[in-house]
Amino acid sequence: EDKVVQSPLSLVVHEGDTVTLNCSYEVTNFRSLLWYKQEKKAPTFLFMLTSSGIEKKSGRLSSILDKKELFSILNITATQTGDSAVYLCAVVANAGKSTFGDGTTLTVKP
Amino acid sequence: GAVVSQHPSRVICKSGTSVKIECRSLDFQATTMFWYRQFPKQSLMLMATSNEGSKATYEQGVEKDKFLINHASLTLSTLTVTSAHPEDSSFYICSAGPGGSRGNQPQHFGDGTRLSIL
Numbered sequence: 001e002d003k004v005v006q007s008p009l010s011l012v013v014h015e016g017d018t019v020t021l022n023c024s025y026e027v028t029n030f031r032s033l034l035w036y037k038q039e040k041k042a043p044t045f046l047f048m049l050t051s052s053g054i055e056k057k058s059g060r061l062s063s064i065l066d067k068k069e070l071f072s073i074l075n076i077t078a079t080q081t082g083d084s085a086v087y088l089c090a091v092v093a094n095a096g097k098s099t100f101g102d103g104t105t106l107t108v109k110p
Numbered sequence: 111g112a113v114v115s116q117h118p119s120r121v122i123c124k125s126g127t128s129v130k131i132e133c134r135s136l137d138f139q140a141t142t143m144f145w146y147r148q149f150p151k152q153s154l155m156l157m158a159t160s161n162e163g164s165k166a167t168y169e170q171g172v173e174k175d176k177f178l179i180n181h182a183s184l185t186l187s188t189l190t191v192t193s194a195h196p197e198d199s200s201f202y203i204c205s206a207g208p209g210g211s212r213g214n215q216p217q218h219f220g221d222g223t224r225l226s227i228l
Contacts, residue, residue, distance in 0.1 A: 034216055042116075042203045042219035043154070088153060096142055096207075098217060100153045 002027040006089050006101035013079055014109050021074040021104045023089035031096075035063055035074050036088040038103070043088055046074070079108045113137055114206050116220025123194065124228055130190045131223045133160075133204030139184035140206035144217065145177075148201040160187040160204075194227045201225075 003026045013019055025033065032050045036043035047056045049065035049072060056063050060079075065072045076083055086105050090098040113136040121129050133143055141162045146154040158179055159167040166179035176198075178190040187206075191198055201224050205217040 032216075036219075042222040045216045045218060048216045090154075092217075096144075096217075097156060097159065098144065098154075098205075099156070102153045 002091065002093055002099040004089055004091050004099050004101035006087075006104050008104060009102065010105040010107070012107045012109065015080055017079050017108075018075065018077045019079060019106060021076075021087050021089075021106070023072045023074070023101055025070050025072075025089075025091045025099075025101075027091045027093045027099065029094045030067070031092040031094075033065055033072050034090045034092065034098070035072075036090065038086045038088055046087075076106075079106075081108050081110055084108045114204065114218045114220045116204050116223060118223060119221055120224050120226075122226045122228065125195050126193055127227075128190055128192045129194055129225060130188055131202055131204075131225075133187045133189070133206065133220050135185045135206045138206075138208040140187075140208075141184060143181060143187040143204055143206040145179065145187075145189050146203045146205065148203060148222075154203065157189075157202075160189075162187075191225065194225070196227045199225055199227045 005024050007022045034048050035046040047063040052067040060077045063074045084107050086103040088103045089101045092098050115134045117132045143160040145157045148154050157172045160179045160181040162181045168174045181187040203222040204220045207215045207217040
């Protein structure tokens with residue numbers, strides 16, 4: 001059975017801090033790993049990772065994948081209150097099916 | 111960019127009612143769409159894979175007669191919760207992507223439907 005484990009489950013930081021969110025996985029026939037941000041409604045796409053060691057960046061957010069260790073991290077630098085959300089990691093395997101982790105709830109205090 | 115529209119966003123109805131939720135891909139054709147369910151403070155749980163022109167593929171433990179899926183066109187999939195009961199109250203989300211089931215492009219999510227059964 002495919003499995004995705006995220007840690008920590010929740011995190012409280014202050015504005016300006018840097019955070020690292022973790023995602024480990026065990027899946028058969030890995031295709032890609034995705035990071036999403038979920039606020040009040042449905043998740044919004046952040047990154048898609050398919051190759052090891054290639055960092056993807058978007059502003060203060062960055063992510064990288066290690067396919068040997070079956071692990072990915074999502075970094076957020078200089079956090080802002082607007083970064084408060086649930087961050088979801090999903091792994092896509094056969095037939096495009098996504099398995100989601102339980103998410104990391106990030107709270108950024110002013 | 112790719113957009114997925116889901117409707118309605120909120121449903122409140124009495125026990126025993128059947129509720130239909132629509133998921134549309136607005137600027138791409140989607141041969142495959144996915145339906146998820148999310149309970150409060152929990153992650154997304156895949157319910158079924160909707161396949162255009164053929165039967166949906168349901169995940170283990172999901173009742174196919176309870177959650178009817180129809181994918182009659184390349185841009186529309188519907189999920190009907192039949193004879194809904196309070197335990198069916200949840201947040202239902204669909205997703206679709208231009209890459210279909212190949213997994214080489216990200217899925218985009220609809221805004222979700224919050225279903226409350228009284």
